[in-house]
Amino acid sequence: MPTPKPFLPHGGSYKNLLVYQKSECIYDVTYYFAHKYLEKGDRTIDQMVQAARSGKQNIAEGAAAGNTSKETEIKLTNVAKASLQELLVDYEDYIRVRGLEQWQPDDPRLAQAKRACATHNDSAYYRKAITQRSDETIANIAITLIHQTDWMLNKLIEKLEIKFVESGGMREQMTKARKDYRGY
Template identity: 65%
Template sequence: MNNDTSFLPQRGNYKNLIAYQKSVCIYDITFFFAHKYLERGDRTIDQMIQAARSCKQNIIEGSAASTTSKETELKLINVARASLQELLADYEDYLRVRNMEQWSVEKPKAIQARNVCSKHNDSKFYRQAIEVRSAETTANIAITLIHQTDVFLRKLINRLKKDFIEQGGIKEEMYKARMEWRKRNR
């Protein structure tokens, strides 16, 4: 160790995480969807927007906490997943109670949506695309993105668990740095 503070490697570059990029897209779609397709005064507007925001914000907060607390990072990334599941249920409810189709995975529309969503992580792309789409199509695009983001969040959680098992946490890093400093300064 050349640097006495190397036990605190700077982490938290959440903007490079695909899960974060997709969560921004989900938030933007949800904001548009809730204000366009839900009736003014419907509590679901706030609920959906807050669930989408919670996913995005918990990824940010978890990444920021990662420097000193892998436990907090894991918990917050899992809260992001839970928020997505809440939002997913809202979109599914919207389609069901209005007798609209939720695309099954083998439908050509669903396959096309998965392919497009897997290639685009820029919220501007979706903001432009949904302007001319129906409520049903927009909800299904959001559902597709939610499923894809959930996959990335699960992979992130699994990687964080593996990293913790292999590298330990901040206390172990601090102890190791202290012991190495003592060895060098005897």
């Protein structure tokens, strides 16, 4: 009899995923923002921080679960998307109710933020930069990061769906490995 071959994929670390790195930036920006600009005792602090955390954690958990369940990976990646959408609405609400300006597509500040956010995936960059910015600027940077991360999550979900269709689920891989081992 031949020696059985492992059938579980060997995935890379979630920390190497750009989308995870972006979500970590969002978490760090949000933690700073919520504790600096929202009044102590405001439930929104916990809501925003938890939404940012959920976005980040579900990417990590989904990537880890992906070795045995593409379905779980897709679901958790969608949970990450939903959490970040919730956070997006909190930032938009903050800007609106305080009479601040949400940067529009033709605003040069938005173009600059898009370039900076597309270039920097290291949360240390944002932790340093935001201490010198206003609440309006930080909120707009966070919104930009969330939009970019949402786009990346959409692409990741598409990739996971294709991989599932091509490779099947865990049970199919187990059956194939068993048949290969038996020589069928």
